Amino acid sequence: MALTQTALRVALYEGPGAKSLSPGRRFETVKQLLSQGCSVRSAADPGDASVWVGDFDGGPATPGFQHVSLDQPDFAEAIDGVRIQEQAAPAGQWKPWFPVIDYDRCTNCMQCLSFCLFGVYGVDGDRKLQVQNQDNCKTNCPACSRVCPEAAILFPKYKAGPINGDVVSDADLQREKMKVDISALLGGDVYSLLRERTAKAQSRFSKERDADKALAERQKCLTKLAALSADIPPEVLASLPSPEEIARRAAEAAARARAALEPSN
Amino acid sequence: MSTPRILYCHCQYAQVLPKDVKEQVLQSLCDRGVEFEAVADLCELSARRDPLLKALADGGPLKIAACFPRAVKWLFAAAGAPLDAGQTEVCNLRVEAATAASEALLNAALSPNLPAGKNQS
Secondary structure: OOOOOOOEEEEEOOOOOEOOOOOOHHHHHHHHHHHOOEEEEEEOOOOOOOOOEEOOOOOOOOOOOEEEEEOOOOOHHHHHHHHHHHHOOOOOOOOOOOOEEEOOOOOOOOOOHOOOOOOOOOOOOOOEEEOHHHHHHHOOOOHHHOOOOOOOOOOOOOOOOOOOOOOHHHHHHHHHHHHHHHHHHHOOOOOHHHHHHHHHHHHHHHOOOOOHHHHHHHHHHHHHHHOOOOOOOOHHHHHHOOHHHHHHHHHHHHHHHHHHHHOOO | OOOOEEEOOOOOOOOOOOOOHHHHHHHHHHHHHHOOOEOOHHHHHHHHHOOHHHHHHHOEEEEEEEEHHHHHHHHHOOOOOOOOHHEEEEEEEOOOOHHHHOOOOOOOOOOOOOOOOOOOO
16 A cells, blocks of 8 residues: 555635534534544635535535535535545555654664564665655554664554653663663564574474474464563564565665665765 | 644544543634644654645644644654744643643644754754
Protein backbone atom coordinates (compact mmCIF):
# COMPACT_ATOMS: atom_id res chain seq x y z
CA MET A 1 0.00 0.00 0.00
CA ALA A 2 1.42 3.37 -0.99
CA LEU A 3 0.46 6.33 1.17
CA THR A 4 -0.09 8.63 -1.77
CA GLN A 5 -3.71 9.56 -1.17
CA THR A 6 -4.71 12.39 1.12
CA ALA A 7 -7.84 12.83 3.21
CA LEU A 8 -11.03 14.17 1.65
CA ARG A 9 -11.39 17.85 2.55
CA VAL A 10 -14.94 18.73 3.56
CA ALA A 11 -16.31 22.14 4.47
CA LEU A 12 -19.19 22.28 6.88
CA TYR A 13 -20.95 25.15 5.20
CA GLU A 14 -23.30 27.49 7.06
CA GLY A 15 -22.93 30.58 4.89
CA PRO A 16 -25.32 32.30 2.45
CA GLY A 17 -27.65 29.81 0.82
CA ALA A 18 -27.49 27.39 3.75
CA LYS A 19 -29.12 27.29 7.18
CA SER A 20 -27.20 27.63 10.42
CA LEU A 21 -26.86 24.35 12.23
CA SER A 22 -27.66 23.76 15.86
CA PRO A 23 -24.57 22.97 17.97
CA GLY A 24 -25.78 19.40 18.38
CA ARG A 25 -26.22 18.84 14.67
CA ARG A 26 -22.87 20.48 13.95
CA PHE A 27 -21.20 18.15 16.46
CA GLU A 28 -22.87 15.01 15.09
CA THR A 29 -22.02 15.97 11.52
CA VAL A 30 -18.36 16.65 12.25
CA LYS A 31 -18.10 13.40 14.22
CA GLN A 32 -19.68 11.45 11.36
CA LEU A 33 -17.31 12.97 8.81
CA LEU A 34 -14.28 12.27 11.00
CA SER A 35 -15.36 8.65 11.36
CA GLN A 36 -15.27 8.48 7.56
CA GLY A 37 -11.67 9.72 7.55
CA CYS A 38 -12.45 13.24 6.28
CA SER A 39 -10.74 16.46 7.27
CA VAL A 40 -13.43 18.96 8.19
CA ARG A 41 -13.30 22.73 7.98
CA SER A 42 -15.95 24.45 10.04
CA ALA A 43 -15.63 28.08 9.02
CA ALA A 44 -17.36 30.85 7.14
CA ASP A 45 -14.84 30.47 4.33
CA PRO A 46 -14.86 26.90 2.94
CA GLY A 47 -11.28 27.31 1.79
CA ASP A 48 -10.00 24.64 -0.58
CA ALA A 49 -12.46 21.94 0.49
CA SER A 50 -13.39 19.41 -2.19
CA VAL A 51 -16.97 19.20 -1.05
CA TRP A 52 -19.36 21.41 0.89
CA VAL A 53 -21.74 19.84 3.37
CA GLY A 54 -24.70 21.75 4.77
CA ASP A 55 -28.40 22.22 5.17
CA PHE A 56 -28.82 24.02 1.85
CA ASP A 57 -31.67 26.39 1.49
CA GLY A 58 -33.29 25.58 -1.84
CA GLY A 59 -30.31 24.20 -3.70
CA PRO A 60 -26.55 24.49 -3.90
CA ALA A 61 -25.18 27.66 -2.45
CA THR A 62 -22.41 28.13 -4.99
CA PRO A 63 -22.52 26.54 -8.42
CA GLY A 64 -19.31 24.78 -9.41
CA PHE A 65 -18.64 23.21 -6.03
CA GLN A 66 -19.71 19.75 -4.99
CA HIS A 67 -22.44 19.84 -2.38
CA VAL A 68 -23.80 17.12 -0.16
CA SER A 69 -26.97 17.93 1.72
CA LEU A 70 -27.24 16.87 5.33
CA ASP A 71 -30.89 16.08 4.69
CA GLN A 72 -30.30 13.29 2.26
CA PRO A 73 -30.95 9.90 3.83
CA ASP A 74 -27.80 8.30 2.37
CA PHE A 75 -25.49 11.07 3.59
CA ALA A 76 -22.63 8.74 4.60
CA GLU A 77 -22.78 6.88 1.28
CA ALA A 78 -22.79 10.18 -0.60
CA ILE A 79 -19.62 11.26 1.20
CA ASP A 80 -18.01 7.92 0.40
CA GLY A 81 -18.98 8.43 -3.23
CA VAL A 82 -17.23 11.80 -3.34
CA ARG A 83 -14.21 10.28 -1.62
CA ILE A 84 -13.92 7.62 -4.28
CA GLN A 85 -14.50 10.13 -7.06
CA GLU A 86 -11.81 12.42 -5.64
CA GLN A 87 -9.48 9.44 -5.10
CA ALA A 88 -9.03 10.50 -1.50
CA ALA A 89 -7.67 8.18 1.19
CA PRO A 90 -10.07 5.48 2.36
CA ALA A 91 -10.93 5.43 6.04
CA GLY A 92 -9.65 2.79 8.40
CA GLN A 93 -7.74 0.56 5.99
CA TRP A 94 -4.48 1.24 7.76
CA LYS A 95 -3.87 1.92 11.43
CA PRO A 96 -1.36 4.76 11.38
CA TRP A 97 1.31 3.12 13.52
CA PHE A 98 4.86 4.07 12.60
CA PRO A 99 7.96 5.61 14.17
CA VAL A 100 8.46 9.37 14.26
CA ILE A 101 11.98 10.71 14.75
CA ASP A 102 12.72 13.41 17.30
CA TYR A 103 15.62 15.08 15.50
CA ASP A 104 16.38 17.13 18.59
CA ARG A 105 17.57 13.86 20.12
CA CYS A 106 18.58 11.69 17.15
CA THR A 107 22.35 11.32 16.69
CA ASN A 108 22.08 9.55 13.32
CA CYS A 109 23.70 6.44 14.83
CA MET A 110 21.66 4.18 12.50
CA GLN A 111 20.95 1.58 15.19
CA CYS A 112 17.28 1.68 14.26
CA LEU A 113 17.99 1.30 10.56
CA SER A 114 20.28 -1.59 11.31
CA PHE A 115 17.71 -3.19 13.62
CA CYS A 116 14.54 -2.92 11.54
CA LEU A 117 13.93 -5.92 9.29
CA PHE A 118 10.98 -4.38 7.52
CA GLY A 119 12.58 -1.52 5.59
CA VAL A 120 10.80 1.22 7.51
CA TYR A 121 13.94 3.34 7.78
CA GLY A 122 16.19 4.81 5.12
CA VAL A 123 18.44 7.80 4.62
CA ASP A 124 17.98 10.95 2.59
CA GLY A 125 20.45 12.45 0.11
CA ASP A 126 22.50 13.84 2.99
CA ARG A 127 22.56 10.39 4.64
CA LYS A 128 20.33 11.59 7.41
CA LEU A 129 18.04 9.00 8.94
CA GLN A 130 14.45 9.08 7.71
CA VAL A 131 11.28 7.10 8.18
CA GLN A 132 10.54 6.23 4.57
CA ASN A 133 8.04 3.38 4.55
CA GLN A 134 5.61 4.01 7.39
CA ASP A 135 3.18 1.37 6.20
CA ASN A 136 5.84 -1.36 6.44
CA CYS A 137 5.86 -0.93 10.23
CA LYS A 138 4.30 -3.72 12.29
CA THR A 139 1.25 -2.41 14.12
CA ASN A 140 1.74 -2.02 17.89
CA CYS A 141 5.42 -3.03 17.72
CA PRO A 142 7.69 -0.35 19.25
CA ALA A 143 10.81 -2.56 19.21
CA CYS A 144 13.04 -0.15 17.27
CA SER A 145 12.38 2.58 19.83
CA ARG A 146 13.87 0.21 22.40
CA VAL A 147 17.22 0.06 20.66
CA CYS A 148 17.50 3.83 20.38
CA PRO A 149 19.98 4.96 23.06
CA GLU A 150 18.68 8.53 22.93
CA ALA A 151 14.92 7.85 23.21
CA ALA A 152 14.59 9.66 19.89
CA ILE A 153 12.00 7.34 18.35
CA LEU A 154 8.36 8.09 19.08
CA PHE A 155 5.26 6.09 18.45
CA PRO A 156 2.55 8.68 19.18
CA LYS A 157 -0.10 6.00 19.71
CA TYR A 158 2.02 4.04 22.21
CA LYS A 159 0.62 3.68 25.71
CA ALA A 160 3.50 5.04 27.77
CA GLY A 161 6.21 7.68 27.83
CA PRO A 162 8.65 8.62 26.58
CA ILE A 163 7.86 6.52 23.48
CA ASN A 164 4.45 8.22 23.16
CA GLY A 165 6.08 11.66 23.00
CA ASP A 166 6.03 12.49 26.68
CA VAL A 167 9.02 14.38 28.04
CA VAL A 168 12.22 12.28 28.23
CA SER A 169 13.61 12.17 31.74
CA ASP A 170 17.13 11.22 32.81
CA ALA A 171 15.66 8.08 34.34
CA ASP A 172 14.14 7.19 30.95
CA LEU A 173 17.50 7.57 29.28
CA GLN A 174 19.20 5.36 31.84
CA ARG A 175 16.48 2.75 31.39
CA GLU A 176 16.78 2.83 27.61
CA LYS A 177 20.55 2.46 27.79
CA MET A 178 20.19 -0.47 30.19
CA LYS A 179 17.81 -2.18 27.79
CA VAL A 180 20.34 -1.88 25.00
CA ASP A 181 23.02 -3.31 27.27
CA ILE A 182 20.83 -6.23 28.23
CA SER A 183 20.02 -6.82 24.60
CA ALA A 184 23.72 -6.73 23.73
CA LEU A 185 24.50 -9.26 26.45
CA LEU A 186 21.91 -11.52 24.91
CA GLY A 187 23.48 -11.40 21.50
CA GLY A 188 23.22 -7.96 19.95
CA ASP A 189 19.51 -7.51 19.51
CA VAL A 190 16.34 -9.49 19.81
CA TYR A 191 16.45 -10.56 16.20
CA SER A 192 20.01 -11.82 16.42
CA LEU A 193 18.97 -13.69 19.54
CA LEU A 194 16.20 -15.26 17.53
CA ARG A 195 18.57 -16.11 14.70
CA GLU A 196 21.04 -17.70 17.09
CA ARG A 197 18.45 -19.77 18.84
CA THR A 198 16.82 -20.78 15.61
CA ALA A 199 20.17 -21.73 14.13
CA LYS A 200 20.84 -24.00 17.09
CA ALA A 201 17.41 -25.46 16.74
CA GLN A 202 17.93 -25.93 13.00
CA SER A 203 21.12 -27.82 13.59
CA ARG A 204 19.20 -30.23 15.80
CA PHE A 205 16.29 -30.41 13.36
CA SER A 206 18.59 -31.39 10.53
CA LYS A 207 19.58 -34.40 12.58
CA GLU A 208 16.17 -35.18 13.95
CA ARG A 209 14.13 -34.38 10.82
CA ASP A 210 11.05 -34.05 12.93
CA ALA A 211 8.69 -31.31 11.80
CA ASP A 212 6.68 -31.30 15.01
CA LYS A 213 9.78 -30.88 17.15
CA ALA A 214 10.95 -28.12 14.82
CA LEU A 215 7.72 -26.25 15.23
CA ALA A 216 7.75 -26.71 18.99
CA GLU A 217 11.30 -25.38 19.19
CA ARG A 218 10.49 -22.36 17.07
CA GLN A 219 7.50 -21.57 19.25
CA LYS A 220 9.68 -21.96 22.35
CA CYS A 221 12.20 -19.52 20.89
CA LEU A 222 9.49 -17.03 20.09
CA THR A 223 7.99 -17.32 23.56
CA LYS A 224 11.37 -16.67 25.14
CA LEU A 225 11.96 -13.79 22.80
CA ALA A 226 8.57 -12.33 23.64
CA ALA A 227 9.39 -12.60 27.34
CA LEU A 228 12.64 -10.70 26.79
CA SER A 229 10.95 -7.99 24.78
CA ALA A 230 7.56 -7.70 26.37
CA ASP A 231 6.49 -4.91 24.05
CA ILE A 232 6.65 -6.97 20.87
CA PRO A 233 3.18 -8.30 20.08
CA PRO A 234 3.03 -12.09 19.64
CA GLU A 235 1.51 -11.67 16.18
CA VAL A 236 4.56 -9.70 15.09
CA LEU A 237 6.86 -12.42 16.37
CA ALA A 238 4.73 -15.06 14.71
CA SER A 239 4.89 -13.21 11.41
CA LEU A 240 8.67 -12.89 11.36
CA PRO A 241 10.21 -14.24 8.19
CA SER A 242 12.18 -17.47 8.05
CA PRO A 243 15.56 -17.52 9.84
CA GLU A 244 17.34 -17.37 6.47
CA GLU A 245 15.27 -14.38 5.41
CA ILE A 246 15.89 -12.70 8.76
CA ALA A 247 19.62 -13.21 8.33
CA ARG A 248 19.50 -11.82 4.79
CA ARG A 249 17.45 -8.76 5.78
CA ALA A 250 19.55 -8.09 8.87
CA ALA A 251 22.72 -8.17 6.78
CA GLU A 252 21.12 -5.87 4.23
CA ALA A 253 19.96 -3.41 6.89
CA ALA A 254 23.37 -3.44 8.58
CA ALA A 255 25.05 -2.78 5.23
CA ARG A 256 22.72 0.17 4.58
CA ALA A 257 23.46 1.54 8.03
CA ARG A 258 27.22 1.12 7.51
CA ALA A 259 27.01 2.83 4.12
CA ALA A 260 25.12 5.73 5.66
CA LEU A 261 27.77 6.15 8.34
CA GLU A 262 30.81 5.90 6.06
CA PRO A 263 32.58 9.19 5.54
CA SER A 264 31.68 10.68 2.18
CA ASN A 265 34.43 11.26 -0.39
CA MET B 1 -1.03 38.94 16.58
CA SER B 2 -4.05 37.45 14.79
CA THR B 3 -6.51 35.12 16.51
CA PRO B 4 -5.06 31.61 16.67
CA ARG B 5 -6.64 29.04 14.38
CA ILE B 6 -7.76 25.78 15.95
CA LEU B 7 -6.91 22.24 14.84
CA TYR B 8 -8.64 19.32 16.51
CA CYS B 9 -7.39 15.72 16.11
CA HIS B 10 -9.95 12.97 16.66
CA CYS B 11 -7.30 10.20 16.89
CA GLN B 12 -9.80 8.03 15.04
CA TYR B 13 -7.75 4.84 14.75
CA ALA B 14 -6.53 4.35 18.31
CA GLN B 15 -7.89 4.55 21.82
CA VAL B 16 -5.14 6.73 23.22
CA LEU B 17 -7.26 9.85 23.73
CA PRO B 18 -10.03 9.35 26.27
CA LYS B 19 -13.28 9.23 24.30
CA ASP B 20 -15.15 11.50 26.70
CA VAL B 21 -12.38 14.09 26.64
CA LYS B 22 -12.10 14.31 22.88
CA GLU B 23 -15.86 14.37 22.40
CA GLN B 24 -16.37 17.06 25.04
CA VAL B 25 -13.68 19.19 23.44
CA LEU B 26 -15.23 18.78 19.99
CA GLN B 27 -18.64 19.51 21.47
CA SER B 28 -17.36 22.72 23.05
CA LEU B 29 -15.97 23.90 19.70
CA CYS B 30 -19.31 23.17 18.03
CA ASP B 31 -21.29 24.79 20.85
CA ARG B 32 -19.28 27.97 20.67
CA GLY B 33 -19.59 28.16 16.88
CA VAL B 34 -15.93 29.04 16.43
CA GLU B 35 -14.02 28.30 13.25
CA PHE B 36 -11.86 25.20 13.38
CA GLU B 37 -10.25 22.43 11.37
CA ALA B 38 -10.84 18.85 12.48
CA VAL B 39 -8.84 15.86 11.26
CA ALA B 40 -9.61 12.19 11.71
CA ASP B 41 -6.07 11.26 12.67
CA LEU B 42 -3.05 13.53 12.72
CA CYS B 43 -0.67 10.56 12.51
CA GLU B 44 -2.26 9.42 9.26
CA LEU B 45 -2.11 12.91 7.78
CA SER B 46 1.57 13.07 8.69
CA ALA B 47 2.35 9.72 7.07
CA ARG B 48 0.49 10.82 3.94
CA ARG B 49 2.20 14.23 3.98
CA ASP B 50 -1.21 15.81 3.67
CA PRO B 51 -0.89 19.40 2.34
CA LEU B 52 -3.32 20.57 5.00
CA LEU B 53 -0.52 20.26 7.57
CA LYS B 54 1.72 22.58 5.58
CA ALA B 55 -1.11 25.10 5.22
CA LEU B 56 -1.73 24.99 8.96
CA ALA B 57 1.96 25.24 9.86
CA ASP B 58 2.51 28.18 7.56
CA GLY B 59 -0.62 30.08 8.49
CA GLY B 60 0.33 31.88 11.70
CA PRO B 61 -0.77 31.30 15.29
CA LEU B 62 -2.20 27.83 15.83
CA LYS B 63 -3.73 25.90 18.71
CA ILE B 64 -3.76 22.12 18.36
CA ALA B 65 -5.89 19.71 20.36
CA ALA B 66 -4.09 16.39 20.06
CA CYS B 67 -1.51 14.54 22.18
CA PHE B 68 1.97 15.26 23.54
CA PRO B 69 3.57 18.45 22.17
CA ARG B 70 6.78 16.57 21.30
CA ALA B 71 4.81 14.06 19.22
CA VAL B 72 2.82 16.80 17.49
CA LYS B 73 5.98 18.77 16.72
CA TRP B 74 7.66 15.83 15.00
CA LEU B 75 4.54 14.58 13.24
CA PHE B 76 4.32 17.95 11.50
CA ALA B 77 8.05 17.97 10.80
CA ALA B 78 7.85 14.45 9.31
CA ALA B 79 5.20 15.73 6.91
CA GLY B 80 7.51 18.50 5.70
CA ALA B 81 5.47 21.05 7.63
CA PRO B 82 7.55 22.23 10.58
CA LEU B 83 5.62 24.19 13.17
CA ASP B 84 6.67 27.61 14.38
CA ALA B 85 7.45 27.05 18.06
CA GLY B 86 6.66 30.66 18.88
CA GLN B 87 3.21 30.46 17.35
CA THR B 88 1.98 27.02 18.37
CA GLU B 89 0.20 25.80 21.48
CA VAL B 90 -0.67 22.13 21.91
CA CYS B 91 -3.47 21.00 24.22
CA ASN B 92 -2.64 17.45 25.25
CA LEU B 93 -5.91 15.52 25.32
CA ARG B 94 -4.10 12.47 26.69
CA VAL B 95 -3.53 14.19 30.01
CA GLU B 96 -5.65 17.34 30.20
CA ALA B 97 -9.23 17.44 31.41
CA ALA B 98 -11.81 18.32 28.78
CA THR B 99 -12.75 21.59 30.49
CA ALA B 100 -9.17 22.78 30.74
CA ALA B 101 -8.39 21.81 27.15
CA SER B 102 -11.52 23.52 25.84
CA GLU B 103 -10.78 26.68 27.79
CA ALA B 104 -7.25 26.76 26.46
CA LEU B 105 -8.42 26.26 22.89
CA LEU B 106 -11.13 28.90 23.08
CA ASN B 107 -8.95 31.46 24.84
CA ALA B 108 -7.68 33.99 22.32
CA ALA B 109 -4.33 34.25 24.11
CA LEU B 110 -1.65 31.90 22.82
CA SER B 111 0.74 30.10 25.20
CA PRO B 112 3.37 28.49 22.98
CA ASN B 113 4.55 25.17 24.44
CA LEU B 114 6.36 23.16 21.78
CA PRO B 115 9.66 21.76 23.05
CA ALA B 116 12.36 24.12 21.83
CA GLY B 117 15.04 21.52 21.14
CA LYS B 118 18.41 21.89 19.51
CA ASN B 119 17.01 22.38 15.99
CA GLN B 120 14.52 25.02 16.97
CA SER B 121 15.48 28.59 16.38
